[in-house]
Amino acid sequence: MKAIIQFLIMIALWLLLTWSLQPADVIAGIVISILTVALMGNIFLDKAARLFNPIRLFWGILYIPYLLWYILIANFDVAYRVLNPAMPIRPGIVKIKTCLETEMGKTFLANSITLTPGTLTVDIIGQDLYIHWINVKYDNDIEAQSYEIAGKFERILRRIFE
């Protein structure tokens, strides 16, 4: 099952890369996809098949514009801090807790945190994430920090990956 899913993803990527439907191209794509599955099959993600559930797919497609909107806000935030002559920054490394369990969920949460306003993931140990925050608002309040930084993504990522 996992091998079939990987094969389908690879052949779709090959057809997008070559952008032609001539017989020679398609046959080369099939051969190379089988070679790829044989070489890297046991390194590929374990639970890739569940991502093709229609409900998860719907939330996954909805997540892309949501993330892009927050990245745009993050860029205007950085522009304000960089161009201001006084440089209003108050940096520090804080610790937050996440409720996501799977490795894909934790990875995408960490990458989303890196791309959104004022935060950068430094390390991940179990359920704890250590975040470099450019404008620390609370003093050592883990609950409030977790809600402020990760809450807005966990709502959707829990529906996609858990």
Next chain:
Amino acid sequence: MSTIMLVFIWALLISAFLCLYRIAMGPTPPDRTVGIDILGTIVVGFCAFMSLYTGKDYYMNIGISWALLSFIGTVALAKFLERRSFDE
């Protein structure tokens, strides 16, 4: 077409030179590494401009390869900064 393209390319060149300033002047080794990482992403933008200007699609192959090599280089340098050997 060509005037606005020239403005874009000069703007990207200015940002590349700002990265080069950080690589040359960075007080610690991680600063220089950050400059190298950012420079690798900017070059992908240059490849997109070349593809748009000439109308050939194979410049994007170079862009994808460059993004790949930049990622591997960043991971290798980060592992080196952690003072660990490559094989553990």
Next chain:
Amino acid sequence: MDLKELSRDESRGMTLIVKTISRLIMSFVILFGCFIIIYGHITPGGGFAGGIILTIAYVLLLLAFGGKVAMAKLSNFWASMWDNIGALSFVVIGFLGMTGGYFFLNFLDHGSPGHLVSAGMIPLCNIFIALKVGAALYAIFIGLSVYGRIVTEEEK
């Protein structure tokens, strides 16, 4: 130990984020290297560049998961073996041209220009050059990083 259990080991390699992203993009890297090799005669690239990209996938494996996983995937013996197979096959293709007249004669069908089947045996040469270059670079990398490192005082 099994390769799947080895790659789950927390104490070895980089963090969870780098490991998961490596799992995600590793297959795409192999696919893209093969794309560069196969279309080497009608777009820029070819055997050398494609072989480097194929090697990059295994080097990413070594960096993200540690040396044991990479060595279980492709050991130093098989790396040097693929190196030799690539070089020998390239020379054999050269000698096959002798059947038609001279060394490196392009004896296969030429096809129509601009398509995949359009250059006779040039794609075959590209594939063997990629094997040669990729395997040799991988062998050099593990020779320098796994076998060739300086043993520190604590490890003694």
Next chain:
Amino acid sequence: MSETIGYIMITVGVLFDVLGCVGLVRLPDVYNRLQAATKCVTLGTCLILFGVAVMGFGSGQNAMAVKSLICAAFVLITSPTGAHALARGSHKAGVPLWQGSVIDQYQEYEETKS
């Protein structure tokens, strides 16, 4: 029409690229620089690639457009991962935070562990 949208996206992307590099020069320590530069340059390069994709679809060069979309997805996935690896490496290499920083809970964790 598609050409106008493409040029607007490319202009915004180039502006963000320059802003990110100004942040790389101006901000005080390596973590702040990494933050500003990674966010701005990732979005800037992705907007350039999206603009090229829009103009490619508009003028009929579909192969170029699809390849630039693949490249944008690739940059969007790998760039934050590289930033995370670099931040962790800098902290392990012993680079201190800027002297105006207020809190460092990762340092406390490292001290309790050892």
